Amino acid sequence: MSIADQALTEDLASRDDMIVCTxxxxxxxxxxxxxxxxxxxxxxxxxxxxxxxxxxxxxxxRCINRLEVHQEGSIVVDGIELTNDTRNIERIRSEVxxxxxxxxxxxxxxxxxxxxxxxxxxxxxxxxxxEQKAMELLERVGIPEQAQKYPGQxxxxxxxxxxxARSLAMEPKVMLFDEPTSALDPEMIAEVLxxxxxxxxxxxxxxxxxxxxxxxxxxxxxxxFMESGEVVEVGTPEHFFTNPREDRTKLFLSQIL
Amino acid sequence: MSxxxxxxxxxxNGASSRTSPLQWVRVNLFSxxxxxxxxxxxxxxxLGLLRALLGQVFSEEADWTSxxxxxxxxxxYNYPADxxxxxxxxxxxxxxxxxxxxxxxxVEPGYTVGRLGRHLVGLGLFCLVTRLLLPVHAPxxxxxxxxxxGVVSLVAGVxxxxxxxxxxxVMGFGTVLSGVALTFLAVLxxxxxxxxxxxxxxxxxxxxxxxxxxxxxxxxxxxxxxVASHRVGIILGRALGRSLRAGLAAFWxxxxxxxxxxxxxxxxxxxxxxxxxxxxxxxxxxxxxxxVLYFVAAPGKxxxxxxxxxxxxxxxxxxxxxxxxxxxxxxxxxxISFLIFAIVVLLVPAFAGDRSTxxxxxxxxxxxxxxxxxxxxAINTESTLVITAPPFLGGFVLTVGIAYYVMLASFPLGVLxxxxxxxxxxxxxxxxxxxxxxxxxxxxxxxxxxFSIMLPLFLPKGMGISDLAAVFAGYTVFSAAYMxxxxxxxxxxxxxxxxxxxxxxxxxxxxxxxxxxxxxxxRVSIPNLVGQAIAVFKETSLIAIVGGFDLLxxxxxxxxxQPDFLGQKRPGLLFISLVYFxxxxxxxxxxxxxxxxxxxxxxx
Numbered sequence: 037m038s039i040a041d042q043a044l045t046e047d048l049a050s051r052d053d054m055i056v057c058t059x060x061x062x063x064x065x066x067x068x069x070x071x072x073x074x075x076x077x078x079x080x081x082x083x084x085x086x087x088x089x090x091x092x093x094x095x096x097x098r099c100i101n102r103l104e105v106h107q108e109g110s111i112v113v114d115g116i117e118l119t120n121d122t123r124n125i126e127r128i129r130s131e132v133x134x135x136x137x138x139x140x141x142x143x144x145x146x147x148x149x150x151x152x153x154x155x156x157x158x159x160x161x162x163x164x165x166x167e168q169k170a171m172e173l174l175e176r177v178g179i180p181e182q183a184q185k186y187p188g189q190x191x192x193x194x195x196x197x198x199x200x201a202r203s204l205a206m207e208p209k210v211m212l213f214d215e216p217t218s219a220l221d222p223e224m225i226a227e228v229l230x231x232x233x234x235x236x237x238x239x240x241x242x243x244x245x246x247x248x249x250x251x252x253x254x255x256x257x258x259x260x261f262m263e264s265g266e267v268v269e270v271g272t273p274e275h276f277f278t279n280p281r282e283d284r285t286k287l288f289l290s291q292i293l
Numbered sequence: 294m295s296x297x298x299x300x301x302x303x304x305x306n307g308a309s310s311r312t313s314p315l316q317w318v319r320v321n322l323f324s325x326x327x328x329x330x331x332x333x334x335x336x337x338x339x340l341g342l343l344r345a346l347l348g349q350v351f352s353e354e355a356d357w358t359s360x361x362x363x364x365x366x367x368x369x370y371n372y373p374a375d376x377x378x379x380x381x382x383x384x385x386x387x388x389x390x391x392x393x394x395x396x397x398x399x400v401e402p403g404y405t406v407g408r409l410g411r412h413l414v415g416l417g418l419f420c421l422v423t424r425l426l427l428p429v430h431a432p433x434x435x436x437x438x439x440x441x442x443g444v445v446s447l448v449a450g451v452x453x454x455x456x457x458x459x460x461x462x463v464m465g466f467g468t469v470l471s472g473v474a475l476t477f478l479a480v481l482x483x484x485x486x487x488x489x490x491x492x493x494x495x496x497x498x499x500x501x502x503x504x505x506x507x508x509x510x511x512x513x514x515x516x517x518x519x520v521a522s523h524r525v526g527i528i529l530g531r532a533l534g535r536s537l538r539a540g541l542a543a544f545w546x547x548x549x550x551x552x553x554x555x556x557x558x559x560x561x562x563x564x565x566x567x568x569x570x571x572x573x574x575x576x577x578x579x580x581x582x583x584x585v586l587y588f589v590a591a592p593g594k595x596x597x598x599x600x601x602x603x604x605x606x607x608x609x610x611x612x613x614x615x616x617x618x619x620x621x622x623x624x625x626x627x628x629i630s631f632l633i634f635a636i637v638v639l640l641v642p643a644f645a646g647d648r649s650t651x652x653x654x655x656x657x658x659x660x661x662x663x664x665x666x667x668x669x670x671a672i673n674t675e676s677t678l679v680i681t682a683p684p685f686l687g688g689f690v691l692t693v694g695i696a697y698y699v700m701l702a703s704f705p706l707g708v709l710x711x712x713x714x715x716x717x718x719x720x721x722x723x724x725x726x727x728x729x730x731x732x733x734x735x736x737x738x739x740x741x742x743x744f745s746i747m748l749p750l751f752l753p754k755g756m757g758i759s760d761l762a763a764v765f766a767g768y769t770v771f772s773a774a775y776m777x778x779x780x781x782x783x784x785x786x787x788x789x790x791x792x793x794x795x796x797x798x799x800x801x802x803x804x805x806x807x808x809x810x811x812x813x814x815x816r817v818s819i820p821n822l823v824g825q826a827i828a829v830f831k832e833t834s835l836i837a838i839v840g841g842f843d844l845l846x847x848x849x850x851x852x853x854x855q856p857d858f859l860g861q862k863r864p865g866l867l868f869i870s871l872v873y874f875x876x877x878x879x880x881x882x883x884x885x886x887x888x889x890x891x892x893x894x895x896x897x
Contacts, residue, residue: 103793129799140794144812144891153808154798160592160646199794206798
């Protein structure tokens with residue numbers, strides 16, 4: 037049984053494949069950041085990727101929406117293979133939303149303009165329709181009153197929530213999170229995690245790179261532990277935290293828990 | 294509670310942080326021994342320089358009549374006197390648009406009553422100090438007036454400042470404009486500097502006349518237009534908002550060209566030719582193009598647009614090659630229109646959208662084509678003006694006209710160059726780097742020479758280029774290279790995360806560049822870009838070398854060559870220095886305001 041199929045419960049196994057990474061390798065010059073990574077994310081699954089820094093977890097999810105280019109192996113998102121064909125890349129990017137560690141909001145646009153920009157220009161929606169949807173999303177993430185403010189006037193937690201709303205405005209099938217709370221002050225982490233939990237409950241397929249163990253234990257369907265560019269272990273939260281198989285996993289958990 | 298509230302608190306009453314003037318002087322000027330020495334030395338130097346300047350201004354040899362009699366020459370050079378109404382109409386059009394723009398964009402200089410008070414005090418002190426430093430032979434009127442203005446300003450300043458000690462009461466821009474206009478009008482109508490007439494070969498002041506006797510009325514009308522249009526601009530801005538601003542922006546791109554080539558030049562349209570050839574061509578491009586664009590701007594037509602655009606682009610380029618070898622005749626304007634159309638078709642997919650967007654794209658195209666063809670026809674038609682010596686533009690009008698259009702044209706060219714220089718494709722990078730480095734390594738004069746004298750030799754037979762166009766083209770090519778480097782600095786300041794976020798959202802490269810990257814890059818580059826614009830304005834004096842009669846040439850050679858004022862350079866040069874300074878300083882100040890305003894919006 038390949039490492040990707042480990043820990044598949046019956047329920048998970050019956051779902052469609054959303055993201056399939058097979059033998060993905062990536063080099064930065066001579067340095068190999070990903071070594072033959074096999075990972076499968078199922079429909080409506082929340083997968084959390086853990087690991088020490090430099091383990092390749094961010095590189096992996098950045099490969100999925102082509103912010104990084106993988107040299108070996110294949111990545112298939114919702115049946116579309118990720119190749120150099122720009123049409124495939126555009127289709128995949130329209131189905132995959134991403135939330136960054138540094139928020140990356142557009143500072144020269146107001147919050148509502150940030151959220152409506154992509155729907156208007158990429159999905160060609162009308163401004164009125166886009167703004168309506170944007171206000172709904174801002175309410176969903178809890179900050180409708182900040183709509184006319186600029187990102188520079190918001191706190192970190194609010195900015196990250198706007199970033200989540202901005203990605204959701206494109207109605208993606210998959211949401212990727214690259215350490216969404218690592219740049220936040222502790223008192224603001226909870227509000228962002230609440231939004232993410234709400235998303236997970238709503239059935240969004242999520243792939244989250246994070247150090248928040250509480251979140252992982254509570255929300256994840258499966259956990260992936262990576263180190264030095266390899267997938268070391270995949271497991272459900274119960275298995276992972278109480279009885280990990282690999283020694284390297286045990287070492288990592290002892291360091292952070 | 295995780296929300297950050299932004300209620301500002303004011304300092305406790307009475308505990309103002311403003312120090313008294315005496316305290317300020319003691320702290321800032323005389324706080325330590327070295328500070329005191331510096332203050333004394335630099336004050337002495339400044340007063341010495343001021344005295345030298347005053348010596349020049351009021352020297353016995355300096356004859357200010359050389360400036361006052363030649364004001365028309367300095368402003369408009371050889372423009373025929375009987376057509377001068379056109380100059381006034383042009384000025385009225387420009388000032389009307391300026392007033393509307395200042396109102397529509399809610400420009401507020403943030404001038405407070407307290408500041409006004411301080412400036413009045415400063416003016417008063419300046420006048421009194423100048424009075425003390427005046428050379429002995431300065432006229433008595435000047436002496437008395439300096440004391441009067443000095444004392445009145447000082448007192449008024451103190452009173453005004455008392456009315457607003459904390460500097461909070463902001464005066465609206467309309468008030469400031471009206472104040473400036475009234476002051477200007479008062480000088481125009483009341484100050485008796487006199488009109489000069491020739492009596493027995495000697496210039497004699499005619500008593501009872503004021504400095505602007507022939508231009509008082511037009512100036513008054515112009516000032517009223519500015520103040521009134523500012524008011525109207527504010528009102529219309531509230532009602533129409535975006536459409537007004539879009540319309541004004543469009544005006545500022547083509548309007549001045551209209552002013553120069555239609556109003557000032559008064560082309561004699563050959564109506565038969567216009568109806569048979571020019572209008573049909575314009576209509577074909579406008580309406581035909583609009584139909585194509587309406588079709589292609591629909592979502593999902595990206596492939597069609599790219600294919601069509603590529604074909605049109607190839608066709609347009611082929612036309613130029615054919616023209617060079619003379620294979621088949623085609624009007625210049627048709628060739629240019631095809632090229633522009635090709636480029637627009639290529640760019641349209643990035644801005645495609647629903648019905649209303651498509652209608653706006655098509656409508657915009659029709660308007661642009663109509664204006665473009667009208668302008669081209671006007672430029673290619675003979676002028677009815679009787680000019681004693683070409684070109685028909687000279688003096689201040691030439692300086693401002695060239696500077697304005699060079700700034701306007703070199704900016705987008707510079708942006709494109711810098712985007713090419715930072716692009717991933719090697720061909721763009723190499724070509725644009727070559728262009729920028731070659732142009733930056735060469736003096737402006739060389740470029741101007743090349744375009745006015747060498748370029749006509751390279752053009753195919755039958756294609757000519759007027760002096761004005763050559764100067765404009767050369768200067769634009771030159772300035773674009775510098776603008777490109779400024780914008781490149783701004784581009785490098787945009788964080789990578791912005792690119793990644795735009796990519797993750799699915800924006801195309803064109804959309805990402807125009808909606809996300811450029812707005813941020815340009816905000817950062819504004820100080821450098823405005824500095825470049827100021828340099829463009831001042832370096833227009835080099836046009837003199839290729840035959841243009843700009844402000845400097847008139848002051849430096851034309852006036853000193855007149856029989857009445859042989860060899861009199863200094864008054865003219867001092868005067869135009871003042872003119873250059875006033876404009877450069879206003880540009881610099883407005884750029885500071887622009888930066889502050891953009892920073893407020895981002896509130897980083």
